[in-house]
Amino acid sequence: MRPLVRTAALSGYVELSRSVGIDPHALMKREGLDTADLAVQDRWISGPAVVRLLERSAAASHHDDFGLRMAELRRFSNLGPISLVVREEPDVRSALGLLLRHEHMYNELLHARLSERNGLATIKVDLRLGEAAPPARQAMELAVGAFTRILRGFLDARWQPVSVWFAHGAPADAGRHRSLFGPGLEFDREFNGIVFYADDLDAPNAMADPQLRNYARQYFDAIAVPRDTSVVDRVRELIEALLSTGRCSIEQVARSLGVDRRTVHRHLALSGETFSSLLNITRMRLAEQFVANPRRSLTEISDVLGFSSLSAFSRWFREQFGCSPREWRKEQGRQQEPGQG
Incomplete structure (x- = not known):
């Protein structure tokens, strides 16, 4: 079976498409998707179809930064039920660890992993699209942009990573990329991901309310879905x-x-x-x-x-x-x- 993503992955897509002069209904229909499905964030739709839709939308709108524009519309709640638990974890390390362990609950395409070395932490991001993988530049930039915004939610709105790497080449205009990711942005690198100081992992989670953590954990244990869902x-x-x-x-x-x-x-x-x-x-x-x-x-x-x-x-x-x-x-x-x- 091809990997699925929650319809929340396209949160804001219709409004963004209209703002850049393209028809969201027609573009989604070409990929076998329906704008009516976006009314409920917890429905599951084809991941490769979403990847193709983002590429097609970028081309039709003549905006190489379409995926980043989508990332800018992301809210923490777009992660679904897991967001209620993650936001109550006491520090960034535990919150991020929970998010990465249960990524299949909100996006089966996504595979992100965290590593630490020489005082730096790295989140590497991959998209598992299968053998006949469509181009995925926009989806990758959306994913890395979303992780950057999540880290700012955990830490501080002014937080900056040490560097952000992309395996693909630079766009004609990287202005929006530098605005979101900061001066450490690099293209044509070995992987896609975010590098930041490992000390940030031990920082308190700015969103957490300690009194709610036990309730959130009990709720999560009741809804957690095994990775090998049939x-x-x-x-x-x-x-x-x-x-x-x-x-x-x-x-x-x-x-x-x-x-x-x-x-x-x-x-x-x-x-x-x-x-x-x-x-x-x-x-x-x-x-x-x-x-x-x-x-x-x-x-x-x-x-x-x-x-x-x-x-x-x-x-x-x-x-x-x-x-x-x-x-x-x-x-x-x-x-x-x-x-x-």
């Missing part, structure tokens, strides 16, 4: 995210994973599953949760579960649970009354 898990998550959009199909899931539908079918079959079985199981789990809540109307639940009408939902519910949703709700209510076992 294809079945990915498909299940996408089904849940797509149900309410009315576009939950094998084609849409395959597009989000960056593969064709036959590949999805093949991977699911290896686990003894089908797309239809996962769709049905997910609907059943959510239906039990939603129908039990009397504050949710059945029409609303029907929409959230992706049914074309309330009658279609009711027929499906009776087939799965042996009674109508109204009857099931009443029975659940009776079981929750005082004195009922």
